Amino acid sequence: MIRVENVSKQNSHRLLFIEASATLQKQEKVGLVGPNGAGKTTLFRLLNKEEQPDEGQIAVERGITIGYFSQDVGEMAGRSAVAEVMDGAGPVSLVAADLRELEAAMTDPERADDLDRILDRYGEVQARYEELDGYSLEGRAREVLAGLGFSQEMMDSDVGVLSGGWKMRVALARILLMRPDVMLLDEPSNHLDLESLIWLEQFLKGYDGALLMTSHDRAFMNRIINKVIEIDGGTLTTYSGDYEFYEQQRALNEKQQQAQYERQQAMLAKEIKFIERFKARASHAAQVQSRVKKLEKIDRVEPPRRRQTVAFEFQPAPRSGDDVVSLKNVHKRYGSRSIYEGFDFVVRRKERWCVMGVNGAGKSTLLKLVAEAAAPDEGTVALGSSVKMGYFAQHAMEVLEGDRTVFQFLEDSFPQAGQGSLRTLAGCFGFSGDDAEKKCRVLSGGEKARLVMAKMLYDPPNFLVLDEPTNHLDMATKEMLIEALSSYEGTMLFVSHDRHFLAALSNRVLELTPDGIHKYGGGYLEYVARTGHEAPGLRT
Structure with a gap:
């Protein structure tokens, strides 16, 4: 369907591809992998004809439709989420627009003399709309949006009031509803909770077109793909098999x-x-x-290119008391919605609780209560003796001063630390070389998150409260974090949509459901084995 033939491409002074070649065949599901900056997004743009190669060619079969989801979704406002999704459904959305125009023309008094021709044309367009299954379009759009976590109210509200993460889901839903011959998905798993992620996984498994995708979620990618194309050092190398292979x-x-x-x-x-x-x-x-x-x-054999990986080791955290945090008879409401009623919960030293539940179940609220970022309406939340807490949430990035560089921020935070150890810390979290001299105000959301986490973990607390700590982390940084936290001797309470992270680090599960709150000894894998599902409300 698509052939990349001896493509070379240079951006500014960086050579991204050197006579690179690869193919994407019908019904193949391909994972595109490579280090940050290797050229994955550039390859997507080349395939979508948004950029042209400097040399070589991209050959696409005639008549093939391509749907491209990128992290740059643009502005959305003035229409409901469901209307925005339906508008991106490919040929059927164009036919729907023709129908609307003809319906308006039929009621326009100034065009009464032309009514017979309009009616004839309307019959033709209506037949084409039926042929494309257009009358089920709204139902299918709502089904996709529901799968991605939208309530009916959100579907019918102006998309302009949604956060950036929810707009990303709208943009993704447009591509899924379109069902093109080829889907190009650049990090579709970002901004999704676990339930939406598993729904998307099942959707893509059942998709009968060709798929090329990137993802920092290894479990998600491993379950979908049957081929890997690796970008490294300007070349494309193909492997048949899943990510694990x-x-x-x-x-x-x-x-x-x-x-x-x-x-x-x-x-x-x-x-x-x-x-x-x-x-x-x-x-x-x-x-x-x-x-x-x-x-x-003699043809000289080159040594293998080794990707630079930096290990991060925790300094020992001070020991806390046996009871780390205790919630007694906690009530919490938001407006008319009750989140907790008479909730009792105790976290003990060295326990690693992962908190699971559907959107709105109260996962982040629980972490805010524990971190004293929110207060209960009734009841008490009490930290135990000698507890030093570190709380990571997405809003934590607001503490960064715009004119300080990454390295200056770390120096300000740890004035007694040596430059070497701080450079190593920065490198572990993706700020090696010139990146350590970036000013905080130009950092992306993901870079800010990594920097805040680097600060928190350099002088580790004995109680970590983490709300989606793996958002925006690439696979290498995520693996480093998991390895470091595996040897951490403190206590953890966390929310994550990353199943690899959940399985590697949890030893307790707190499940929040409409039927009540359930506690499970053993970690995420034991939870899946006992309940038969990977997330509340979903069956495997």
Whole structure:
């Protein structure tokens, strides 16, 4: 369907692709992977004809429809969410627009003399609309929006009042409703909660077109894709299989290439040693010349390109008392909506509670109550003795001073720390090299989140309260965070939509449902095994 043929592309002074080639065939579901800045979004723009290659070509089969979801959704306002989604449904939305125009023309007194022609045209367009299943369009649009977490009220409200994250979901719903021959999805899992993520996973599994997607959620990607295209060092390398297979195969390839490189280096050293030893002897001149020519003809094996990964280790946190936080008879309402009524909950030292529940169940509210960012209407929330709490939420980024650089922010936070350790800390959270000199005001939302987390974890509290800590983290940073938190000896209470994060770090589950609040010993994997579903209200 789509062929990338010997494409080279340069942005500013950065060479992104060097004679890169790959294919996307019918019904293939492909994961596009590579380090940040490797050119994933540029490749999407090339495939969508928003940019042109400097050399080579992108060949697309005639008549193929392409739907592209990017993180830049543009302005949306003046229409309901459902109308916005229906407007992006491809050919059927154009036919629907024709119908609306003809319906207006039929009631226009100034066009009464032309009514017969308008009626004939209306019959033709209506037949085409029926052929495209247009009369079920609104129902299908609402079904997609519901799957992505919209209530009926939100579907019918002006999309302009929605937050950026919800507008992203509207833009994604437009592509899903369109069902093009090829979907290009750049980070579709961002801004989704666990329930919406699992719904999207099932939708994409059942989608019969070709799919090319990026995602920082490895579990999400692994369950959908059957092929991986890796961007690294300007080339595209294809692996058949899911993400897990790709990781294993890439590691094996690296190991084999390293062994081949080392064998060749040993052989070269031996030949060079012979040449150096005998080059001055006339009796060995022919042998020396023969070996020099042999070395000139050898194709040199390159060592494998190793992606730079930096490990992060916690400093030991001070020990807290055995009871870390206690909620007694807590009531909390927002307007007429009751979130908690007589809620009792205790978190004990070294417990790692993940909090699960559908949108509006009270997950973030619980974390705010514990962190004293919100007060209960009735009841008490009490921290235990010697508890040093670290609270991470998306609004935490507001504390960053705009004119300070990333590194200055860390220096201000830890004036006694050495520059080397702070540079290592910055590198762990994605601010290596020149990125550490960026001013805080130009950072993206994801970069701000990483910086706030870096500050919190450098001098670790003994009680971490984390609301969606993995939002915007790439896979490498997420893996580093999981590894670091695995050895953390404090207590955790957290909300996350990332199943890999949930499975790796939780040892207790608090499930908030309309039927009541349920507590499970054991972590997320035990919860799934016992309940038979991956999130409240969903069946596997």
